[in-house]
Amino acid sequence: MQIELNLNSKLLVLVEPKRSTDVDLKLEPMKEVTIAKEPVELCKILKFENLVESGGAAKFVINEGKVKVNGAVETRKRKKINAGDTIEFQNETFIIKLTEAPTELS
Numbered sequence: 658m659q660i661e662l663n664l665n666s667k668l669l670v671l672v673e674p675k676r677s678t679d680v681d682l683k684l685e686p687m688k689e690v691t692i693a694k695e696p697v698e699l700c701k702i703l704k705f706e707n708l709v710e711s712g713g714a715a716k717f718v719i720n721e722g723k724v725k726v727n728g729a730v731e732t733r734k735r736k737k738i739n740a741g742d743t744i745e746f747q748n749e750t751f752i753i754k755l756t757e758a759p760t761e762l763s
Contacts, residue, residue: 689752727743
């Protein structure tokens with residue numbers, strides 16, 4: 658289905674999006690990273706999850722724009738990461754989870 662609109666001498670063409678069956682979807686499972694408290698600095702997550710060799714390497718890859726947070730390139734080394742955020746690095750996606758606080762026994 659295609660709809661054409663003429664707005665102020667500009668032609669706008671709206672095309673119906675393809676159905677998901679028409680597209681090859683490559684869904685990679687997200688890996689979970691569990692943190693004990695929030696927020697945690699982005700560079701520390703990369704370092705402590707052994708995604709890079711050192712804190713300096715973490716800061717370098719972030720500064721180079723090789724890390725995405727919630728789908729957007731992030732260049733702030735100390736970006737605060739919270740539970741529910743996603744981090745993309747080296748073709749992998751990580752979801753941040755908060756450890757559940759132990760329940761008190763009564």
